[in-house]
Amino acid sequence: MRRKCYSLLLPGGQKLVLGRRTLVMGIVNVTPDSFADGGCFLEPSRAVDHALALQEAGADLLDIGGESTRPGSEAMTSSEELRRIVPVLEQLDGRVRVPLSVDTYKADVANVAIDYGVSMINDVSALTYDVELARVVSERGVPIVLMHNRGRPRDMYREANYGNVAAAVFRELQLAIERAVAAGVPRSQIVIDPGLGFAKRSGHSIAALANLVVLAGLDRPILVGPSRKSFLTAAIGEVGPSEREWATAGAVSAAVLSGAHIVRVHAVAEHSDVVRTVDAIRSSSDGPSDPTGVRSCSM
Numbered sequence: 001m002r003r004k005c006y007s008l009l010l011p012g013g014q015k016l017v018l019g020r021r022t023l024v025m026g027i028v029n030v031t032p033d034s035f036a037d038g039g040c041f042l043e044p045s046r047a048v049d050h051a052l053a054l055q056e057a058g059a060d061l062l063d064i065g066g067e068s069t070r071p072g073s074e075a076m077t078s079s080e081e082l083r084r085i086v087p088v089l090e091q092l093d094g095r096v097r098v099p100l101s102v103d104t105y106k107a108d109v110a111n112v113a114i115d116y117g118v119s120m121i122n123d124v125s126a127l128t129y130d131v132e133l134a135r136v137v138s139e140r141g142v143p144i145v146l147m148h149n150r151g152r153p154r155d156m157y158r159e160a161n162y163g164n165v166a167a168a169v170f171r172e173l174q175l176a177i178e179r180a181v182a183a184g185v186p187r188s189q190i191v192i193d194p195g196l197g198f199a200k201r202s203g204h205s206i207a208a209l210a211n212l213v214v215l216a217g218l219d220r221p222i223l224v225g226p227s228r229k230s231f232l233t234a235a236i237g238e239v240g241p242s243e244r245e246w247a248t249a250g251a252v253s254a255a256v257l258s259g260a261h262i263v264r265v266h267a268v269a270e271h272s273d274v275v276r277t278v279d280a281i282r283s284s285s286d287g288p289s290d291p292t293g294v295r296s297c298s299m
Helices: 044-056 078-092 107-115 133-140 153-159 165-182 202-210 212-218 230-236 245-257 268-286
Strands: 006-009 015-018 023-029 061-065 100-103 120-123 144-147 190-193 262-265
Touching: 023 044, 023 268, 044 061, 044 078, 061 078, 061 120, 078 100, 078 107, 100 107, 107 133, 120 133, 133 144, 133 165, 144 165, 165 190, 165 202, 165 212, 202 212, 202 230, 202 245, 230 245, 245 262, 245 268, 262 268
Parallel strands: 023 061, 023 262, 061 100, 100 120, 120 144, 144 190
Antiparallel strands: 006 015
16 A cells, blocks of 8 residues: 655654655663563663664664563553663763654653653553653654553553454544644654554454554554564464564564554564565555665655
């Protein structure tokens, strides 16, 4: 399908163009308990080395997270979250060429992170956990990712009740966009995420991904994060996160073919190859274009 192009305004007047090609967001979890790599990068120097390695592997953006929001996890204080991510952001200053995102739902964490050079906020709650976050995003002039979710991580599966998953995700993201705009966030600064694995059982996540094209009706760029998530085991059987990379590649391919603008992954080098290949296929199906899969955008 043809993918619409968008432009996000970053601090300092820079623009991030979405749609010419699929962008790859690399994951940097500075946590002890993230489902796929908890504890691997808790030490700031290791997190920094990992972020720089992801940049060299082809990441277009880096998403830094200090709090695990996996199903069943407990909330943490802002001070602890900042204790984890600030040393990483300090050490990355001047060493990264790509925009930094911070994976947080807390207004005070976001505000400090922006002081340390973060250009985007990735909110798993779509502004439902901390109403002040919208004000920070608006005042600081950064884009925000609004992810579909229900409930808190500790009990989100109790909210996994759907008739039509795609329709519910569309409707609830539409409400999230309206909530953000009413709080002062420019619509042009919003990215949406279907929230695979969040308040969704495996079948729900698969259905949301299969019907991703529906979200194009919200006229906002789409981020999809399928990387190593447990819903993939519905197709490949019960294996651990590290054994889900090929399944992740299948989900990334489906997302890009259905119009995703950004994919959020752990293995950046591998999935950069995946998106380049799928972008080339998409571009060919859309009509004559550059064989690299890069298209021109009119915005």
